[in-house]
Amino acid sequence: MAYHIEPKPLHELTIAELAQRLRGGKLTSVELTHHYLERIKRLDPQLNAFVTVAADAALAAATHADARLARGEGGPLTGIPIAHKDIFCTRGLRTSCGSRMLDNFIAPYDATAVERLAAAGAVVLGKTNMDEFAMGSSNETSFYGPVKNPWDLDRVPGGSSGGSAAAVAARLCAAATGTDTGGSIRQPAALCGITGIKPTYGRVSRWGMIAFASSLDQAGPMTRSAEDAALLLQAMAGFDPRDSTSxxxxxxxxxxxxxxxxxxxxxGLPREYFGAGLDAGVAASIQGAIREYERLGARIIDISLPNSPLSVPVYxxxxxxxxxxxxxxxxxxxxGHRCEAxxxxxxxxxxxxxxxxxxEVKRRIMIGTYALSAGYYDAYYLKAQQIRHLISDDFRRAFEQVDVIMGPTSPTTAFPLGAKMDDPVAMYLNDIYTIATNLAGLPGISIPVAPVDGMPVGLQIIGDYFQEGRLLNIAHRLQQATDWHLAAPPEV
Amino acid sequence: MAWETVIGLEIHTQLATRSKIFSGAPTTFGAAPNTQACAIDLGLPGVLPVLNRQAVVLAVRFGRAIEAEIAERSIFARKNYFYPDLPKGYQISQYELPVVGRGRVTIVLDDGSLKTIGVTRAHLEEDAGKSLHEDFHGLTGIDLNRAGTPLLEIVSEPDMRSAKEAVAYARKIHQIVRWIGISDGNMQEGSFRVDANVSVRREGEARLGTRTELKNLNSFRFLEKAITFEVERQIELIEAGSRVVQETRLYDPERDETRSMRTKEEANDYRYFPDPDLLPLVLDTAFIEQAAADLPELPDAKRERFRTAYGHTEYDASLLTANRELADYFEAVAAAGGDAKLAANWVNGELAAALNRDGREMTESPVSAEMLGGLITRIRDNTISGKLAKQVFEAMWNGEGDADAVIAARGLKQLTDSGEIERIIDAIVAANPEQAAQYRSGKDKVFGFFVGQVMKASKGKANPQQVNELLKARLKP
Structure with missing residues (x-):
C-alpha cells in the first residue's frame, strides 16, 4: 500500500537544507525568493514586520545567486532570502531606523554586516520594523506602528528587533539580522520563539549600523536554529578596519x-536571575531545559552575580x-526630517x-543630556562606568567556576500590546536579565524552550568573551535533543 | 598704581596630513565647497571615525620639540554642541587626557634676555566646517570641506606679561610647527589660529583677574593690537569702579577694538565624555621614538650653534634661524663658499633685500645656495672685488648663470697683475704731478684721489689692496 509523505514546505526548511537543494539544482533562489515574497505579501499586513520590501532587488539578487550556484560557486548562504533590521544602512534602499526622522533617508553605503552577507550570496527581501532608533522592548515605539507577535496578534513581539523576530518566527524569511544594545536580539527572539545571538562586543563590525549606544551596540543573527545562526554569524563576524572597536x-x-x-x-545558575519578578511558568520552563542539559552530561553550579540588580539603573x-x-x-x-518654514x-x-x-527617543535624549551635564557627570555617568566595571568583575569571577551561565532571557512571556507603554520603568525591567551582558561586552544567546500557555519562552546562555562557538554548540545540542525550536506559530 | 597684564594663548594649528583625522577624505585647501567631505565628515548615520596615524606622529613630534611629556595613554572625548557646520553635533577632541602634556618654549625679549613660557598641553582634535553668511541672501551656506581636518590645539600657561611677549610666543610656536614640518602655518588659510586669554591685576596681587577670551586674531599684528586694546579696556573698567565680565570677545580690525561675543552665562555646557567609537590612544616607546627620530635640529639649538661655531652675533644668528629653509640655505652657502661670516652677510644682506624686493619666499630664490657659495669663493680668491660681486649677484638673480659665467661674460675678473697695475699707476701719477707733490709734502688726503683714479682707469677691476700697496710705494717721497 502506497502512502504519501507531505513534503515540508520550503519555509520550514533550515538554511542548511535549503542550501543543499539550491546546490543540487532541485530549487532555485528565484523560486525560493518568490515563495517568501508571496508569504510576506499575504501574512505581513497583519504582522507589520517589514518596513520596506525590496521585491525587485531581491529577485535580481536571487537571479545573480542562481547564476553563481549554476557555476558551482558560492557558499551555504548563496541564494538564501534574509531580511535586515532597518538599523543597518543599505545602499540605495531606505534605512529609517523606525523613525520619522529618517523616513526619507537612503544611505550611499552598505553596513559591513550587510556587505558581508551580500558577499556570501544572501538575498535581501527587505528591511524589518523596529523600535525607533532601537529604543524599546516591545516594538511599539516605531514610527511605522507596532509589530504583532505571530503567536498572538494581541501581544508584542519584543524589541527592539521585533520586526526581525516576528518575520523569522512567521517564516517570512529564512533568517534576519538584529542588533542588541540591552537585549534587543535576545528578548524578541525569546518572545517570538526563535534563536538569537548577541556576539561579544567587537565581534561584528558596527560600521553602517545606526548607533544607539556605541559602547553597547552589537549586531547578530536571528534564526530558527542555532545551526542557522552559526552560518550567518560566520559571514558577519570579523575584524573591520572601518570600526576602531571591532x-x-x-x-x-x-x-x-x-x-x-x-x-x-x-x-552556572545565578540566583539573582531566579528571584522575585520572574514568572513562575517561565521559571518552570527554564528548569525543564536545565534538566535536559543535565541529561546531556552538564553539571549545574549555583553562582551569584551580586551586582546584577544594578545593571538596569546603570544601563x-x-x-x-x-x-x-x-x-x-x-x-x-x-x-532626514526638516520642519517646514x-x-x-x-x-x-x-x-x-x-x-x-x-x-521614547526624546525621553532618553533628555535623560542622557542630564546625566552628562556639568555638575551631574560625576554622580551619574562616572558612577555608572564604575559600576559597569563591578558588573564585568562579577562575570569574570563566575567564569572562573563555570563554562557558561544560564537563565531566563525575559521574566515573562510576551505581554499584551499597550500594556507597558505608560510605565517606562516596567518596560525597562523586561531587559533585567539581558542588560548585564551588554554592559560587560559578553556574548549571549536566546533559544526557545517549553512554551507557557502557548507562548514562547527563551533560555539565555551567556558565555565568556569570544565564546560564540561554544554558545552555538550548547544551543545546537539542545535543539538536537528536543523539538522546542521547531514549533511554528499558527498561520495568521 | 601699576598694572600687570597676564596672557595665555590657545593656538590651533592644522596638521599637515594628506587626509583628515578620522576619515580618508583629502585636506587640500581651496577645493569647491563640499567636494572634500565624505560620509564620515558629513556625519551620516552609522559611520565611524578611524584615527589617522600620521596626525598622532605629528603631535608627538611637536611634543618632543617643546620638551613635553608624551602621554602613553590619551583619550578622545566628545564635545557636544549644535551648530550647522558641526555635522555630528559634537566635535571629537581630547579633554582630560591629552596626547602632549606639559612642555616649554623659550622666547627672546626686546632687551635680548630669554624667557621660558610654559605649554600646559597640546591635544588632537577635528576641525569644524565653515558657515558662509555672505554669499547667500537670507540663507547660510555650509561648506564641510574643512570638517574633520586634524588640528593640534596648543595651550600655554598664563606666562606672558605683555602683548609683545604674546606675539613673541605665538611667533615661536609658529616657527616650531613650520620648522619640524607638522603644519604649513598659513594664517590666511586658517592653518594657524590664535585665541588670547587676557586679564589684568594690580602689581603684587597674587590672584589672577577675570579674563576675557579674544578671538579672530588672524595675524600677529592683530594679536598685538587686540591685546593692547583689551588691556586698556580692562584697566579703564576697573579704575572706573566697574568689573571685567568673563566672556568671549571678537577683535574687529577695522575699528581696532574688541566686542562682546558671548558671556560665560551664555556659554554651552559641552557635556564632554569619552568617545565610545574610539579606543584609548596607547603609544609605546617605540612609536614615540620613531615619530621623533627624524626631528631636525631645532631653531634654538641651531641659533646657539651658529653663534658659537660661526661666531655670529645673537642678532645674525636669530635672523638666520627665522625659518628652517633660511637656516638650511645659509648652511649650504657657508659650506659652498667656505666662509660663514661672508655667507651670513650675503644671506642677511643682498639676498634678504632681493627676496624682500621681489616678494619671494626663500624657496623661490633664483640664486641657489651653491650659486651664492660660488660667488663667495670668487670673492675669497680675489677673482672679483666685493663691489663688483654685487653686480654679479644681481646678474645671477636675473638668470645670467652662475658667478663664473657672469664674471667671464662681463669681463669682471679682478686685475691682480702687478705690472699692469703699476703701468696704470705710472700713467695716473704722471698725469697729476701737482697732487703727487702735495702728497709727498705730507697731505695724506690726496691718496684717496689717486686710488679713485686708478680704480676708475681699471674699470673697478684692479685689486684694491694691491692698488693701495703699489700706490704707496710709487708715491713715496
Whole structure:
C-alpha cells in the first residue's frame, strides 16, 4: 500500500537544507525568493514586520545567486532570502531606523554586516520594523506602528528587533539580522520563539549600523536554529578596519564546533536571575531545559552575580548618555526630517527634532543630556562606568567556576500590546536579565524552550568573551535533543 | 598704581596630513565647497571615525620639540554642541587626557634676555566646517570641506606679561610647527589660529583677574593690537569702579577694538565624555621614538650653534634661524663658499633685500645656495672685488648663470697683475704731478684721489689692496 509523505514546505526548511537543494539544482533562489515574497505579501499586513520590501532587488539578487550556484560557486548562504533590521544602512534602499526622522533617508553605503552577507550570496527581501532608533522592548515605539507577535496578534513581539523576530518566527524569511544594545536580539527572539545571538562586543563590525549606544551596540543573527545562526554569524563576524572597536580576533569555524559533546559542561545558575519578578511558568520552563542539559552530561553550579540588580539603573545612564550625543547629528540640516518654514536656526533644530523623534527617543535624549551635564557627570555617568566595571568583575569571577551561565532571557512571556507603554520603568525591567551582558561586552544567546500557555519562552546562555562557538554548540545540542525550536506559530 | 597684564594663548594649528583625522577624505585647501567631505565628515548615520596615524606622529613630534611629556595613554572625548557646520553635533577632541602634556618654549625679549613660557598641553582634535553668511541672501551656506581636518590645539600657561611677549610666543610656536614640518602655518588659510586669554591685576596681587577670551586674531599684528586694546579696556573698567565680565570677545580690525561675543552665562555646557567609537590612544616607546627620530635640529639649538661655531652675533644668528629653509640655505652657502661670516652677510644682506624686493619666499630664490657659495669663493680668491660681486649677484638673480659665467661674460675678473697695475699707476701719477707733490709734502688726503683714479682707469677691476700697496710705494717721497 502506497502512502504519501507531505513534503515540508520550503519555509520550514533550515538554511542548511535549503542550501543543499539550491546546490543540487532541485530549487532555485528565484523560486525560493518568490515563495517568501508571496508569504510576506499575504501574512505581513497583519504582522507589520517589514518596513520596506525590496521585491525587485531581491529577485535580481536571487537571479545573480542562481547564476553563481549554476557555476558551482558560492557558499551555504548563496541564494538564501534574509531580511535586515532597518538599523543597518543599505545602499540605495531606505534605512529609517523606525523613525520619522529618517523616513526619507537612503544611505550611499552598505553596513559591513550587510556587505558581508551580500558577499556570501544572501538575498535581501527587505528591511524589518523596529523600535525607533532601537529604543524599546516591545516594538511599539516605531514610527511605522507596532509589530504583532505571530503567536498572538494581541501581544508584542519584543524589541527592539521585533520586526526581525516576528518575520523569522512567521517564516517570512529564512533568517534576519538584529542588533542588541540591552537585549534587543535576545528578548524578541525569546518572545517570538526563535534563536538569537548577541556576539561579544567587537565581534561584528558596527560600521553602517545606526548607533544607539556605541559602547553597547552589537549586531547578530536571528534564526530558527542555532545551526542557522552559526552560518550567518560566520559571514558577519570579523575584524573591520572601518570600526576602531571591532576585534582583531580570528573567527573560528562555528559549524565545526556544533557537534562537541556537552559531558562535563559546567553551567552556572545565578540566583539573582531566579528571584522575585520572574514568572513562575517561565521559571518552570527554564528548569525543564536545565534538566535536559543535565541529561546531556552538564553539571549545574549555583553562582551569584551580586551586582546584577544594578545593571538596569546603570544601563539607563550609560545608554541614554551615549544616545543623547549619537542622535545629535539628526538636526534637520543635511538629511532626514526638516520642519517646514523655521523662523531661525534654533527653531529649525527644535521643530525638526520635536517632529522627527518620538516620545521614547526624546525621553532618553533628555535623560542622557542630564546625566552628562556639568555638575551631574560625576554622580551619574562616572558612577555608572564604575559600576559597569563591578558588573564585568562579577562575570569574570563566575567564569572562573563555570563554562557558561544560564537563565531566563525575559521574566515573562510576551505581554499584551499597550500594556507597558505608560510605565517606562516596567518596560525597562523586561531587559533585567539581558542588560548585564551588554554592559560587560559578553556574548549571549536566546533559544526557545517549553512554551507557557502557548507562548514562547527563551533560555539565555551567556558565555565568556569570544565564546560564540561554544554558545552555538550548547544551543545546537539542545535543539538536537528536543523539538522546542521547531514549533511554528499558527498561520495568521 | 601699576598694572600687570597676564596672557595665555590657545593656538590651533592644522596638521599637515594628506587626509583628515578620522576619515580618508583629502585636506587640500581651496577645493569647491563640499567636494572634500565624505560620509564620515558629513556625519551620516552609522559611520565611524578611524584615527589617522600620521596626525598622532605629528603631535608627538611637536611634543618632543617643546620638551613635553608624551602621554602613553590619551583619550578622545566628545564635545557636544549644535551648530550647522558641526555635522555630528559634537566635535571629537581630547579633554582630560591629552596626547602632549606639559612642555616649554623659550622666547627672546626686546632687551635680548630669554624667557621660558610654559605649554600646559597640546591635544588632537577635528576641525569644524565653515558657515558662509555672505554669499547667500537670507540663507547660510555650509561648506564641510574643512570638517574633520586634524588640528593640534596648543595651550600655554598664563606666562606672558605683555602683548609683545604674546606675539613673541605665538611667533615661536609658529616657527616650531613650520620648522619640524607638522603644519604649513598659513594664517590666511586658517592653518594657524590664535585665541588670547587676557586679564589684568594690580602689581603684587597674587590672584589672577577675570579674563576675557579674544578671538579672530588672524595675524600677529592683530594679536598685538587686540591685546593692547583689551588691556586698556580692562584697566579703564576697573579704575572706573566697574568689573571685567568673563566672556568671549571678537577683535574687529577695522575699528581696532574688541566686542562682546558671548558671556560665560551664555556659554554651552559641552557635556564632554569619552568617545565610545574610539579606543584609548596607547603609544609605546617605540612609536614615540620613531615619530621623533627624524626631528631636525631645532631653531634654538641651531641659533646657539651658529653663534658659537660661526661666531655670529645673537642678532645674525636669530635672523638666520627665522625659518628652517633660511637656516638650511645659509648652511649650504657657508659650506659652498667656505666662509660663514661672508655667507651670513650675503644671506642677511643682498639676498634678504632681493627676496624682500621681489616678494619671494626663500624657496623661490633664483640664486641657489651653491650659486651664492660660488660667488663667495670668487670673492675669497680675489677673482672679483666685493663691489663688483654685487653686480654679479644681481646678474645671477636675473638668470645670467652662475658667478663664473657672469664674471667671464662681463669681463669682471679682478686685475691682480702687478705690472699692469703699476703701468696704470705710472700713467695716473704722471698725469697729476701737482697732487703727487702735495702728497709727498705730507697731505695724506690726496691718496684717496689717486686710488679713485686708478680704480676708475681699471674699470673697478684692479685689486684694491694691491692698488693701495703699489700706490704707496710709487708715491713715496
Amino acid at each position: 576585534a582583531e580576533e580570528a573567527v573560528p569555524d562555528y559549524g565545526a564546533q556544533l557537534g562537541t559533546d556537552l559531558a562535563g559542561l559546567r553551567i 539607563y545612564v550609560v545608554a541614554p548618555a551615549e544616545c543623547s550625543s549619537n542622535l545629535a547629528r539628526f538636526d534637520g540640516v543635511r538629511y 523655521p523662523r531661525d536656526l534654533e527653531d529649525l533644530y527644535k521643530c525638526s527634532r520635536a517632529e522627527g523623534f518620538g516620545s
